[in-house]
Structures are given as structure tokens and as C-alpha cells.
Amino acid sequence: MYNAADLKKGLKIQFDGEPYIIIDFQFSKPGKGQSLYRCKLKNMINDTIVDRTYRSGDTFEPANLEERKMQYLYNQEDEFFFMDLDNYEQSMLTGEQIGEAKNYLTDNREVNILFFGKRPIGITLPNFVDMTVTRADPWVKGDSATGDSKPVTVETGYSLRVPPFIEEGTKITIDTRTGQYVSRVKE
Amino acid sequence: MLAGLKNSHPGAGLPRLVAKESNLRLRATIIQALRRFFIERGYLEIETPNLIPSPAPESHIDAVGTAGGFLHTSPELCMKRLLSAGYSRIFQICKCFRGGERGKHHLPEFTLLEWYRSGSNYMDLMEDCEDMIRFVARELGCGDSIEYTGRTIDLRGPWNRITVKEAFMMYSPISLEEALESDRFDEIMVLEVEPRLSLSMPTFLYDYPASLAALARLKQGNPFLAERFELYMGGLELANAFSELTDVDEQGRRFRREEEKRMRMGKTAYPFPGRFMEDLGKMPEAAGIAFGVDRLVMLFADKDTIDDVVSFTPEEL
Numbered sequence: 001m002y003n004a005a006d007l008k009k010g011l012k013i014q015f016d017g018e019p020y021i022i023i024d025f026q027f028s029k030p031g032k033g034q035s036l037y038r039c040k041l042k043n044m045i046n047d048t049i050v051d052r053t054y055r056s057g058d059t060f061e062p063a064n065l066e067e068r069k070m071q072y073l074y075n076q077e078d079e080f081f082f083m084d085l086d087n088y089e090q091s092m093l094t095g096e097q098i099g100e101a102k103n104y105l106t107d108n109r110e111v112n113i114l115f116f117g118k119r120p121i122g123i124t125l126p127n128f129v130d131m132t133v134t135r136a137d138p139w140v141k142g143d144s145a146t147g148d149s150k151p152v153t154v155e156t157g158y159s160l161r162v163p164p165f166i167e168e169g170t171k172i173t174i175d176t177r178t179g180q181y182v183s184r185v186k187e
Numbered sequence: 188m189l190a191g192l193k194n195s196h197p198g199a200g201l202p203r204l205v206a207k208e209s210n211l212r213l214r215a216t217i218i219q220a221l222r223r224f225f226i227e228r229g230y231l232e233i234e235t236p237n238l239i240p241s242p243a244p245e246s247h248i249d250a251v252g253t254a255g256g257f258l259h260t261s262p263e264l265c266m267k268r269l270l271s272a273g274y275s276r277i278f279q280i281c282k283c284f285r286g287g288e289r290g291k292h293h294l295p296e297f298t299l300l301e302w303y304r305s306g307s308n309y310m311d312l313m314e315d316c317e318d319m320i321r322f323v324a325r326e327l328g329c330g331d332s333i334e335y336t337g338r339t340i341d342l343r344g345p346w347n348r349i350t351v352k353e354a355f356m357m358y359s360p361i362s363l364e365e366a367l368e369s370d371r372f373d374e375i376m377v378l379e380v381e382p383r384l385s386l387s388m389p390t391f392l393y394d395y396p397a398s399l400a401a402l403a404r405l406k407q408g409n410p411f412l413a414e415r416f417e418l419y420m421g422g423l424e425l426a427n428a429f430s431e432l433t434d435v436d437e438q439g440r441r442f443r444r445e446e447e448k449r450m451r452m453g454k455t456a457y458p459f460p461g462r463f464m465e466d467l468g469k470m471p472e473a474a475g476i477a478f479g480v481d482r483l484v485m486l487f488a489d490k491d492t493i494d495d496v497v498s499f500t501p502e503e504l
Contacts, residue, residue, distance in 0.1 A: 026291065027288070027289060027291075029293060030417075030424060032401075033247055033372070033373035036374060056247075056452075
């Protein structure tokens with residue numbers, strides 16, 4: 001259990017059966033009066049934001065969250081399937097829950113899946129992933145409009161800009177936080 | 188290199204200290220002006236111990252315990268013992284400590300100015316507040332107004348005076364009585380009343396419910412009210428003042444009531460302040476006030492966080 005003095009930005013608690021993360025926090029107290037803890041909380045399942053004011057004496061249940069290392073298997077339309085590497089259990093996340101991460105989901109990719117109790121609610125990718133270029137147009141030298149980069153597509157269909165020397169079939173490293181090219185993978 | 192420093196960059200905190208220099212200079216000037224104000228009016232500057240055996244029992248103020256007792260949450264009890272001994276006009280500027288208080292306007296260690304005058308009541312202290320803040324403004328060359336968070340605060344008097352009951356009638360969704368019954372007074376004060384108090388002129392909020400004043404005298408002719416006020420300026424709670432309670436039996440009952448509330452909340456018990464109670468019987472009619480110096484500096488420095496007006500916050504140590 002947490003108490004009011006534990007409240008701070010980033011703390012994850014649960015109420016009404018759902019997990020919330022504190023995204024904004026303000027302590028107020030009239031000199032002679034009670035401490036008030038004003039929180040803005042984001043629902044970690046549906047991203048809705050609520051305001052709550054707590055007082056000293058209030059207690060909070062820590063959100064029952066667990067991250068598990070899982071392997072990406074395949075997707076069926078909007079459903080993405082993952083397998084726990086320890087016990088081979090499978091879990092599914094929707095396209096909405098996956099978001100941008102689907103740009104980097106190649107077969108057997110290891111990722112972290114966030115669980116609330118038994119329910120998978122989110123995905124965390126490694127900061128850097130290696131992917132193969134499946135389509136690259138030849139670079140037209142002197143094309144000043146595109147500067148010194150050109151567009152390519154990787155195996156998930158994701159497009160990004162890379163230096164001119166990258167060709168079809170080349171493996172490249174991408175930063176999943178920015179979606180940008182980092183380097184060519186040395187084979 | 189010291190073991191504890193190995194994870195931080197050498198000198199990483201220095202730019203922040205350099206950036207604070209003008210605020211810290213202003214702070215020094217304000218504190219010097221405050222001293223001059225009281226000395227010119229015949230007040231004696233007093234120092235009382237920060238380490239005390241028994242803090243005043245108040246349900247929502249938590250003293251920090253340490254070897255040999257507690258760090259004081261205010262110098263109030265010692266200052267009043269001096270009043271009892273015949274010191275008639277005294278002031279103190281000191282560090283006070285309150286556990287668990289940390290926010291944009293709160294530090295667990297902060298600077299309080301307290302002054303006490305015998306033969307006076309809380310209305311006299313309202314005059315003092317007006318005179319003192321205008322004195323500081325003049326000393327700083329600010330004139331009749333200051334700019335705070337994009338608004339002008341007019342310092343010319345008389346300042347707004349409204350009773351707690353009026354404030355609740357104007358700004359609260361429920362009445363003062365309902366708020367007290369449902370234990371929501373503080374919540375409504377912070378969320379509904381304080382944000383609606385005038386930002387263009389300082390405001391005295393006065394005549395608090397008797398149940399919310401552990402050390403204040405009840406109002407003549409109305410035992411449900413205490414002669415207590417709070418001063419607000421630019422949205423900041425600056426000061427809390429009373430006509431002091433001098434009735435020993437009544438003070439004993441209030442302390443026991445507060446102590447019981449503390450026990451119910453599972454808070455640390457304090458030893459009963461026996462010496463203070465012995466001297467209280469000799470205390471003349473008097474008024475006293477606790478005034479937040481850090482917040483006054485915030486106002487004149489036009490800063491909306493207390494972190495900007497102190498050299499170090501606890502997190503920076």
C-alpha cells in the first residue's frame with residue numbers, strides 16, 4: 001500500500017479496477033490545514049486523463065503491473081500475437097495498443113509486454129532494432145531537394161530516410177524512439 | 188573524489204546557483220528591510236531554540252523528531268513565554284521545520300518571521316502587515332505596486348478584508364457549516380476559495396471557525412469564531428495571525444483536543460508543553476503573527492516557485 005506522502009509524478013496506482021500513472025502532481029496545504037495532494041492521472045489502458053485530490057490518511061493500491069520478455073509471432077489483421085519465452089504462453093495486443101511499434105515488429109523480435117494482472121496492455125521495444133531494406137530507389141546525385149538522403153522501405157513496410165549508399169538487402173539499425181536511421185549493420 | 192559524488196558530474200549544480208544570484212541578493216535586502224522595520228518601531232529581536240522538547244499539538248502540523256526532542260515548527264510557544272515575562276514587542280526571523288511539506292510553495296525547512304505585541308489584537312496586526320510590506324516595497328524602490336506572475340498587485344491601502352463566512356458564501360459550492368461537518372474545509376479553501384481571492388490587491392481573510400484555531404482567542408460575543416486571520420497576496424498564503432488565547436484552562440482543552448486528533452490520525456504523540464502552560468497564566472492580552480519570508484521573496488522576485496528563492500532545496504543537497 002502507498003500512502004499520500006508517497007504520491008509523486010510517475011507513480012503507478014490502481015483504482016476502480018484499472019491502472020493509472022500520475023502525470024502531474026501538486027502538493028498544497030493551508031498553513032494550519034490538511035495536506036492536499038492534487039493529481040492528474042492517466043489511465044494506462046485507455047489513456048483517459050482524470051483529476052483527483054487526495055488527503056493525508058488516504059492509501060493507494062500499487063498498480064499490479066509486470067513486464068514480461070516476449071517474442072513477436074505474427075499478426076492477423078489488427079491482432080498481434082506474442083509468446084512468453086519462459087512458458088510459451090501466447091498473448092494478443094490490438095493494433096491500437098501496439099501503435100507505432102508495429103513498424104518494427106519482424107518475426108521473432110524480442111520485446112517487453114506490459115501486463116496489468118493477466119491482461120496485456122502495452123509494449124516496449126528495444127531502443128535500437130536491426131531491419132532489412134526491402135526497397136530502395138537509386139540515388140539521383142545532385143537532387144538538391146532531397147539533400148544527402150533518400151527514402152527506403154524495410155520489411156514491415158515502414159519508410160524512412162537513409163544515406164545514399166544504403167541499397168536493397170542492406171541491414172540497418174533504427175532508433176525506435178525517433179524512428180530514424182542510425183547506422184548500417186556491419187555483417 | 189568522494190564516493191557519494193561519483194554518479195553526478197562535478198559542478199553540475201553550479202549554473203543553477205549562479206542563476207539564483209539576483210534572487211538571493213533580493214532576499215538578503217528584504218530580510219534586512221524587515222529587521223529595520225521592526226527595530227525602528229521599538230521591537231526587540233529575539234532568538235529562541237530550534238530544538239525543543241514539546242511542540243504545540245496541532246493536528247495538521249508535524250514536527251520533525253531528532254535526538255533530544257523536536258525541531259520547532261514555529262517559535263510560538265517560546266515567544267509567548269517571553270510575553271508572559273513582560274517583553275512587550277518582540278520579533279524573530281528563524282528557520283522552522285515541518286515534516287512532509289514539499290511543493291511549489293512549501294519546503295520542509297523554511298524561514299518564518301514572527302512578531303508579537305502585547306496590549307493588541309489581530310486587527311492591529313493587519314495594520315502592521317500593510318505598513319511592513321509597503322515599507323519593504325519602498326526600500327526596494329518598488330513604489331505603490333508590484334508585478335507578480337503577469338499581474339499588478341496594488342499595495343496602497345486599505346487592503347481587502349473579508350470574513351471566512353463571506354468568502355464561503357461567495358466562492359464555495361457548499362456552506363461553511365457543511366464544509367466543516369464533512370471535514371472538507373481545507374479542500375474547499377484550496378480548490379475553490381483561494382483561487383478566487385483578489386489577485387490585484389492583498390486580502391485579509393478573517394474570523395475563522397473556532398474549531399480551526401488551536402491557539403487563538405474566541406471572538407468577543409461570538410464563541411463560534413476565533414480572532415484569527417490569514418493574509419493572501421498574489422494567490423500565496425503569506426501569514427497567519429491571532430489575538431492570542433490567554434485562558435489556561437481553555438488552552439489545555441484545545442491542546443488535548445488537538446492531541447486526540449493526532450492520535451486518531453496515527454501521528455507521533457508530543458510531550459505536553461508544561462512550562463508554556465505554567466507561564467501562559469501570566470501572559471497579557473496580546474497578538475502574534477507568523478509570516479512566510481520565502482513567499483514574500485517570491486512575490487518581490489516575481490517567482491512562482493519557492494525553489495527559486497532559496498540557495499538550496501532539500502533535493503539539491
